[in-house]
Amino acid sequence: MTEERKRARLIYNPTSGQEIIKKNIAEVLDVLEDIGYETSAFQTTPEPLSAQKEAERVAKAGFDLIIVAGGDGTINEVVNGVAPLEYRPKLAIIPTGTTNDYARALKIPLGDPVKAAKIIGQNQIIQMDIGRAFGDKYFINIAAAGTLTELTYSVPSEVKTHLGYFAYVAKGIEMFPQTKVRPVKIIHDQGVFEGEVSLIFVALTNSIGGFEQLAPNTKLDDGNFTLILVKTDKLFEMLALLIQALNGGQHVTDVNIEYLKTSKLRLEVLDDEEPFMLNLDGEYGGDTPVELEVCHNHIEFFVNRNEIAAESISAEENELN
Template identity: 65%
Template sequence: MEEQKRARLIYNPTSGQEIMKKNVAEVLNVLEGFGYETSAFQTTPEKDSAKNEARRAALAGFDLVIAAGGDGTINEVVNGIAPLEKRPRMAIIPTGTTNDYARALKVPRGNPVEAAKLIGKNQTILMDIGLAKNVKNGYSQEHYFINIAALGTLTELTYSVPSQLKTMFGYLAYVVKGAELLPQVQFTPVRVQHDKGIFEGSVSMIFVALTNSIGGFEQIVPDAKLDDGNFTLLMVKTGNLFEILHLIRQVLDGGKHVDSNLVEYIKTRSLSIKHLDNSSRLLLNLDGEFGGDAPVHLYNLANHIEFFADTDLVSDHAITLDSEQINREKMAQRFIEETNHFEVSIK
């Protein structure tokens, strides 16, 4: 007799207006219907709660670990599993505000039961995972990331944006919102070594992306592949306010920024980033959270974790515009209009 598969649901009870708490029983029923002996773990405010439980479940031999929450919860579960030699399959149930990883995998958002039902399609992708090695709070660390590593003064400005704005618009929006913050942008001298060579110069922002969805927008790295073993490295080589505004408009206008001479756009399997100004810090942002300081070494762990996904949609480049996406498109258009007025008023 074939041994029954086991699944562990790790869920954040406070994410998405506690939507997961209301749906745990039905989600467990769905997973049981797919042949999994399923149990649930509710995360706590304790540090690394989801990470520690994911590691425990993996070492206990669970076949599937499901992360239910926002991108932060998914990141934490990945950090529990990624260091292990034997890693279970993963699935996600997105209940956060931006849900970039769910967008990349085409997992239904805002409906935990429908997201769980996707597992029944039995479609998976061997996803690339990022590994960052650097120093945080004075200690050497290794931290895995699933979507984006970012550095530079534009990135650092995001830490000062009100949490309400982050909730409304997600990661990119509180970078983009910087029409009022952009005058503070400074050029930062860096040395970036990548597969194609070495870049040495000043930048206002560095993106190192694994997927094409950042803050709900899919135009920043429009050609990112989920499983090719490459990061997409994007460096903004200007600190000029008007040039940055123009680049942002190009991003929102179908990703035309990738051809700009103000941008370095490179595919690389690994890279190192060093800050060349010893009088200041260059902060690292990993999946939207503070990840320590440069220098940092980044490695793409190709095909590292097998995720359930809707591959029928992932292979289709067409984007389905739900109400949330339509609102983002409207916000982008408003930003373009407002920055036009901003430029005119400064002149």
């Protein structure tokens, strides 16, 4: 009797990035079949939560693997589809988005869908932490607040498609002068922070906005967020912090930075102005106040373990495979 083949579903965003997946989909499916997966494909539609609904359906149907071809937003949707469920299929990524922060963190090859698909054949897995906000919204990479974090809402998707990461850079430069400090209260594992901040980052990986040094000692599976608070709105001080971050993550000891680990936190704004808008993986997630928590080792992802720095992973290698 022949062994039953594992079932996989490729969920792909046809408009992501430069629409590269559409040119490679047949070859990607061949790779997955060669690895041993009986694979079918689903093309996302403009309907809201198209990828999320399909991921939930596939998980409930008992599929073994979901491969996500798209950017961080598509991955976020798929994770939100499976994260609340008792049975969660393994996930794999084919990065075709603009910044591809999550793929960078997992060292999945960029710009080559076939090469990315072959990572699955290496059979290297990490039980990844994911974040939960407002009790029912999940995120894979970053929760953020502050003027600059709102720039992802204001870059039209067609501009992102044509200009890619430069669209964000241009918008960031435009919004820099609008940045200002706000008084906040943050309750975390080590106590309470009360003070003025201009930017708040709650990170699950070391890759934020295309930079891999903003949260330099973040682990992918240790049950903790890396909380980064920027305590200045002065342009030259913020540029100095950016230069330090690019120079090996030296910003973490700067007087204008609060940097700590926590498994959960509560954030509220203390002034009478508008609440902070929370950015979850590049999309608007809701307004403060908000409680965030880590779902420890919640979803198994195929990763390029050979390229991930050992200090980024808590689990021993024999636990991973």
